[in-house]
Amino acid sequence: MGEVAECGPDANPRAGSKQMKRSEQTRGVWGRVFAGAALFVCVLFAAKICLADPAGPSQIPNIFKPDSTPADSIFRLSKLVLSITGVVFLVVFSLIAYATVKFRRRGNDDGSEPPQVYGSNQVELAWTVIPGLIVLVLFLATARVILSVQDAPKPTGAIEVVAIGHQYWWEFRYPGLGVVTANELHVPVSDPQHPTPTFIKLLSADTDHSFWVPRLAGKTDLIPNHPNSTWIDPHETGLFLGQCAQYCGVQHAKMLLRVYVDSRPDFDAWVQQEKQPAVAADAATEGRHIFESTACINCHAVSGTVADGHFGPDLTHMMSRDTIASGAALNTRENLRTWIQNPDSIKPGSLMPAMKLNNHDLDALAAYLETLR
Amino acid sequence: MASETIALNEIAAGYRTIGERLHGWVTTVDHKRLGIMYIIYALMMLVIGGIEATIMRIQLMVPHNNFVSPEVFNRMFTMHGTTMIFFVAMPLVFGFGTYLIPLMVGARDMAFPRLNALSFWFTAFGGLLLYFSFIGGTGLYGAGNAPDVGWFAYAPLTAKVFSQGHSTDFWSLALLVSGFGSIGTAVNFITTIISMRCPGMTLGKMPLLAWLNLVMAGLVILAVSPLTAAQIMLSIDRYLGGHFFDTQAGGSAVLWMHFFWIFGHPEVYVLVIPCFAFASEIIPVFSRKPIFGYPVMVAATVAIGFISMSVWAHHMFAVGMTSYGNTFFTVTTMIISVPTGIKIFNWIGTMWGGKIQFKAPMLFCIAFLFQFLIAGLTGIMLSASPFNWQLTGSYFVVAHFHYVIVGAILVTIFGAFYYWFPKMTGRMYNETLAQWHFWLFVIGFHLTFDFMHVPGMLGMPRRIYTYEPGRGWEIWNLIVSVGAVVQGIAILIFVFNLLWSMFKGEPAGNDPWDAWTLEWSTSSPPPDYNFATIPVVQSRRPLWDLKHPEDPDWKYE
Numbered sequence: 001m002g003e004v005a006e007c008g009p010d011a012n013p014r015a016g017s018k019q020m021k022r023s024e025q026t027r028g029v030w031g032r033v034f035a036g037a038a039l040f041v042c043v044l045f046a047a048k049i050c051l052a053d054p055a056g057p058s059q060i061p062n063i064f065k066p067d068s069t070p071a072d073s074i075f076r077l078s079k080l081v082l083s084i085t086g087v088v089f090l091v092v093f094s095l096i097a098y099a100t101v102k103f104r105r106r107g108n109d110d111g112s113e114p115p116q117v118y119g120s121n122q123v124e125l126a127w128t129v130i131p132g133l134i135v136l137v138l139f140l141a142t143a144r145v146i147l148s149v150q151d152a153p154k155p156t157g158a159i160e161v162v163a164i165g166h167q168y169w170w171e172f173r174y175p176g177l178g179v180v181t182a183n184e185l186h187v188p189v190s191d192p193q194h195p196t197p198t199f200i201k202l203l204s205a206d207t208d209h210s211f212w213v214p215r216l217a218g219k220t221d222l223i224p225n226h227p228n229s230t231w232i233d234p235h236e237t238g239l240f241l242g243q244c245a246q247y248c249g250v251q252h253a254k255m256l257l258r259v260y261v262d263s264r265p266d267f268d269a270w271v272q273q274e275k276q277p278a279v280a281a282d283a284a285t286e287g288r289h290i291f292e293s294t295a296c297i298n299c300h301a302v303s304g305t306v307a308d309g310h311f312g313p314d315l316t317h318m319m320s321r322d323t324i325a326s327g328a329a330l331n332t333r334e335n336l337r338t339w340i341q342n343p344d345s346i347k348p349g350s351l352m353p354a355m356k357l358n359n360h361d362l363d364a365l366a367a368y369l370e371t372l373r
Numbered sequence: 374m375a376s377e378t379i380a381l382n383e384i385a386a387g388y389r390t391i392g393e394r395l396h397g398w399v400t401t402v403d404h405k406r407l408g409i410m411y412i413i414y415a416l417m418m419l420v421i422g423g424i425e426a427t428i429m430r431i432q433l434m435v436p437h438n439n440f441v442s443p444e445v446f447n448r449m450f451t452m453h454g455t456t457m458i459f460f461v462a463m464p465l466v467f468g469f470g471t472y473l474i475p476l477m478v479g480a481r482d483m484a485f486p487r488l489n490a491l492s493f494w495f496t497a498f499g500g501l502l503l504y505f506s507f508i509g510g511t512g513l514y515g516a517g518n519a520p521d522v523g524w525f526a527y528a529p530l531t532a533k534v535f536s537q538g539h540s541t542d543f544w545s546l547a548l549l550v551s552g553f554g555s556i557g558t559a560v561n562f563i564t565t566i567i568s569m570r571c572p573g574m575t576l577g578k579m580p581l582l583a584w585l586n587l588v589m590a591g592l593v594i595l596a597v598s599p600l601t602a603a604q605i606m607l608s609i610d611r612y613l614g615g616h617f618f619d620t621q622a623g624g625s626a627v628l629w630m631h632f633f634w635i636f637g638h639p640e641v642y643v644l645v646i647p648c649f650a651f652a653s654e655i656i657p658v659f660s661r662k663p664i665f666g667y668p669v670m671v672a673a674t675v676a677i678g679f680i681s682m683s684v685w686a687h688h689m690f691a692v693g694m695t696s697y698g699n700t701f702f703t704v705t706t707m708i709i710s711v712p713t714g715i716k717i718f719n720w721i722g723t724m725w726g727g728k729i730q731f732k733a734p735m736l737f738c739i740a741f742l743f744q745f746l747i748a749g750l751t752g753i754m755l756s757a758s759p760f761n762w763q764l765t766g767s768y769f770v771v772a773h774f775h776y777v778i779v780g781a782i783l784v785t786i787f788g789a790f791y792y793w794f795p796k797m798t799g800r801m802y803n804e805t806l807a808q809w810h811f812w813l814f815v816i817g818f819h820l821t822f823d824f825m826h827v828p829g830m831l832g833m834p835r836r837i838y839t840y841e842p843g844r845g846w847e848i849w850n851l852i853v854s855v856g857a858v859v860q861g862i863a864i865l866i867f868v869f870n871l872l873w874s875m876f877k878g879e880p881a882g883n884d885p886w887d888a889w890t891l892e893w894s895t896s897s898p899p900p901d902y903n904f905a906t907i908p909v910v911q912s913r914r915p916l917w918d919l920k921h922p923e924d925p926d927w928k929y930e
Contacts (some may be wrong), residue, residue: 060845061832074759085750105728115490127718135707142757150696158482214832218762222694226618228693245766245834253837
């Protein structure tokens, strides 16, 4: 009692039945089972094929089109993982499909019970040990990538950036370069011969956020009181899109992230320009006065002026950015006016207050902001 | 045993007013009535949670949609997640367990019938508290009503400063209260299974359903307790000036994550192990063979129970653990796939050489096998922590856990519904409608959740109320939303079938499936006392022994 009976051709053929011939009457079940299985496979393949499409300069943040070492290591690991799980899927799927079709009750069944089989220790051992070995292989491959990505040494030429997550926007500080900007991260392209990776320290000013630019690296969270770091070394120039990937409050959806990978000369020029204090254009003194005498300066800083707030993005060179509202709108005059007057129409729930200016003041303010190049 | 009945005065009393009947349900301590109440309660919540999901899918159908505001969307995903886990899935598995365990171990009720009632009402009250937030949540001008912090409510978003008013309090108290109910039920399950089994039913001869619920109940006690503790700590933070999770005062957001996920991961197994149990009862009966490798199935379940307590931080690969931490949780998570795989193989082994009947319960179990296989394989992908850095927090992980919770858990529960419906109501369901339900649901499920993996791999994070066009996400979101509609239609057919069959179905008889466990030996629905005489069993399939006296199981076990 309690022992498992042995399986096999001669294992307990109790209440055994005669072998039945395949019946045409059961085609209904056959067809349905098969159609279900076929649909299922088609669906999976469709997904896989569609994934492989993007050609040309696409803005799709596809994790399978890596352009930086961490994302590339992950991509290579994912190919191994996907092929192993793919094979396991095919084998087990076929077993289930085969058992379902082959051992269905036939139309001309005599109502007898099939042979009662209780188990088999050899078979159990096999399907314990084989998955165990597969797991071992997967684990070793994974551990290598964990260490190589997470514990990568920081070379001397590395750019250092501090990224600070705020409710619904990103602050980027370059401590070594004296640059502060928001939402649009500029990094130099990294030549594999002379790598200049960017190491990013991740902090949060309020709730949890997550830094995720799929083509450059996996995500790492920005958690208050828990400094993290990540690194990227993009191999190509261009714009890489990402966004906050950890729910951080009402406007989590529009906490978008843009990484501009510049050639080295472009990057150096960008740094030089960002280091300058704000341009003081005479034509915009009225707008500047409005900026400095309303609530704007409680939250925003413009270097070289009295504006020194830190709750919102630094605006010293805001016209050098392509977008406003953390990527939610293009940086055009019309959008800028809308954003100042009624931020909720672009980004409902954002912490930017509606400034309630009259048209004249609004024009003047927008004109001033447009001088902040 | 058999189906003899005892005429009790109460049963013979005849006509009772609706008020008296209702009073009977409210004051009952009968495990069968409590089980049914759990199930009806969960079905109502399923419809509510489904409406919330539909609202989200309409909003995400096209980019920059304005169907709902971000505030409403955030409440919807918080309420959807909380509802579906705590007030649909938990009550469903508890309901079936409460109903079935005493019947399957040959007892007349649970060990603690009044604790059983208390646990149900705790759970029910928890759900009411959660939904009362829509009315009572507004505490301050401009503060939202329903909770909007996500179902895992990461600190510090739950701190007073980020979540004003009372919405988070309702969320926290709802989980606290229903947590007490869950722990009460778990204690009851364990005690019933350990000490109320009928003569002859040694641990090795229990139905697998009892074994698996025993493991599940142990996990509930281990997993729900930290969650309950964390809710108390959160309330202390919010009202008594505590700083456990208050990062602005030096508290730790990561501490909350650990507390939540040491509950959250075993919770997955709390939900899926009872579904393994349903499959382990249904697949043998419809394959006409005993379960393949019973001792191995028990051992694998116990192994899953233990290992599941050591994998929680795989939900936290992106929060910045050390490489050693990430490596540890990668290996434990990968290892749990071995006993899980063993179970799948044993179910296939049970079907192998059988005579499979494709009635609705079995169809759902076959769909469960396919879908749980895929859920397990995407789980392997997520367990490789570097791959996880890309996939976590994206729609890929949303697709993965819906594959587990809908594709495996809910689908098996549908199977369980059809399998035990004749026992619970005494009437057969309509098989044609059930087949429509099955095919529509499976098609809708795959439309939704197969394609939902794709936007995740294309960089779409979860919990966003809208998205930018031009990122390759539009078509996938549209398909996903269409699939949700198909699933909704299937669920309506299901509910209609249950209601219609309850009143108009064919009488089922005691044992419509020619099954082998004790619940089929008594009448349908069973009398209050379950068994006129306490049964005595000699094997795992007492009714097989009865039906095949020339060839009983106890000769071979």
